[in-house]
Amino acid sequence: MTPAAYVHLDLQAARHNLQQVKRYAPDNKIMAVIKANAYGHGISRIAEALTDADGFAVARVDEGVRLRQAGFQQPITVLQGFVCHDELELILQNQLDSVIHNPQQIAILQQHTNDKRQLRVWLKMDTGMNRLGFKGADFNAAYQQLSHSALIQQPINLISHFANADDLLDDKTRQQVELFNQATADYPGQRSIANSAGIIGWPNVNSDWVRPGLMLYGCSPFAGKTGADFGLKPVMNLHSRLIAVKNVAAGETVGYSGTWQAASDTRLGVVSIGYGDGYHRHTRSGAPVLVNGQRVPLIGRVSMDMITVDLTSQANAKIGDPVTLWGGGLAIEEVAHFADTIPYTLLCGITQRVQIVEHPYT
Numbered sequence: 151m152t153p154a155a156y157v158h159l160d161l162q163a164a165r166h167n168l169q170q171v172k173r174y175a176p177d178n179k180i181m182a183v184i185k186a187n188a189y190g191h192g193i194s195r196i197a198e199a200l201t202d203a204d205g206f207a208v209a210r211v212d213e214g215v216r217l218r219q220a221g222f223q224q225p226i227t228v229l230q231g232f233v234c235h236d237e238l239e240l241i242l243q244n245q246l247d248s249v250i251h252n253p254q255q256i257a258i259l260q261q262h263t264n265d266k267r268q269l270r271v272w273l274k275m276d277t278g279m280n281r282l283g284f285k286g287a288d289f290n291a292a293y294q295q296l297s298h299s300a301l302i303q304q305p306i307n308l309i310s311h312f313a314n315a316d317d318l319l320d321d322k323t324r325q326q327v328e329l330f331n332q333a334t335a336d337y338p339g340q341r342s343i344a345n346s347a348g349i350i351g352w353p354n355v356n357s358d359w360v361r362p363g364l365m366l367y368g369c370s371p372f373a374g375k376t377g378a379d380f381g382l383k384p385v386m387n388l389h390s391r392l393i394a395v396k397n398v399a400a401g402e403t404v405g406y407s408g409t410w411q412a413a414s415d416t417r418l419g420v421v422s423i424g425y426g427d428g429y430h431r432h433t434r435s436g437a438p439v440l441v442n443g444q445r446v447p448l449i450g451r452v453s454m455d456m457i458t459v460d461l462t463s464q465a466n467a468k469i470g471d472p473v474t475l476w477g478g479g480l481a482i483e484e485v486a487h488f489a490d491t492i493p494y495t496l497l498c499g500i501t502q503r504v505q506i507v508e509h510p511y512t
């Protein structure tokens with residue numbers, strides 16, 4: 151019997167997407183971004199599928215440690231770096247690479263004068279995101295300080311992050327690139343700036359490493375497009391099954407708060423998936439759901455363990471029939487649109503009770 155709600159991970163699709171990144175960025179090394187449990191897909195399985203990447207990036211130290219404990223030997227960059235001595239120690243012990251983005255981190259490093267180990271770093275420049283990183287003269291000063299630290303492996307690598315690369319009409323990306331290139335022109339280290347939107351949408355960005363996240367999972371970073379528009383394939387396929395089929399008469403309402411009212415007699419299906427699994431509560435009536443591979447509309451409120459769909463177009467649908475919430479045949483971008491969100495949040499929102507399997511149930 152199939153589980154009530156499960157994700158079929160298509161790891162072949164993940165490998166295909168990595169090859170697509172190589173097509174978009176043939177001259178770059180690839181740091182596969184697998185933070186947040188590989189965007190909800192499961193960090194170890196995705197890391198295993200992406201061993202052709204030149205390295206991995208995670209947000210936090212514990213994610214990097216987990217990858218090392220699972221036996222991955224590739225370079226692993228911790229995008230947030232460390233906030234204290236203990237975290238720096240974990241980074242050093244596990245031979246992780248660290249982003250350096252604020253003076254406190256440099257102060258911590260300076261207390262390691264007698265440390266014989268070597269730490270590979272990415273010095274972060276804030277080119278306009280105004281989140282992490284050094285600006286202007288502070289960037290150069292930080293570079294000089296790190297250049298004189300025995301603990302730091304030379305040359306120092308250089309990193310920045312796009313704020314608006316998903317908007318192809320916004321000049322900010324070009325400005326960020328220009329600022330980054332100018333500020334780092336005289337420095338010998340490797341450079342990295344582009345995320346998925348940068349890789350696909352801004353091909354002339356010249357840096358040594360690209361940092362794809364979303365596109366590896368088969369999704370489009372651009373609103374109004376799907377991964378398929380860029381030759382990408384969905385890795386996460388979220389499935390469930392019908393657990394009840396019934397008729398409601400015209401005028402009756404369905405679900406909490408009665409937000410949906412039947413305009414005519416309606417055949418209704420109840421699907422065993424809800425916000426307790428990561429199906430977004432704010433998904434509106436009309437959102438597409440696949441029942442037996444055919445599109446039917448979501449109706450009424452999403453509850454914790456169930457959603458309801460209009461099965462009027464499916465006279466033969468019955469309890470146990472397969473349901474797909476997103477993945478092959480139904481782009482997650484489309485569902486995200488009905489939930490007023492982006493694919494990132496849907497992917498990351500999959501909860502622990504959802505089984506993740508590598509082979510589809512038949």
Ligand SMILES: Cc1ncc(COP(=O)(O)O)c(C=O)c1O
Nearest residue numbers: 183229311345346361362363364
């Ligand atoms: C610093 C950094 N680089 C790269 C990425 C990957 O971005 P995307 O998933 O849009 O490709 C992220 C994700 O948020 C990030 O924070």
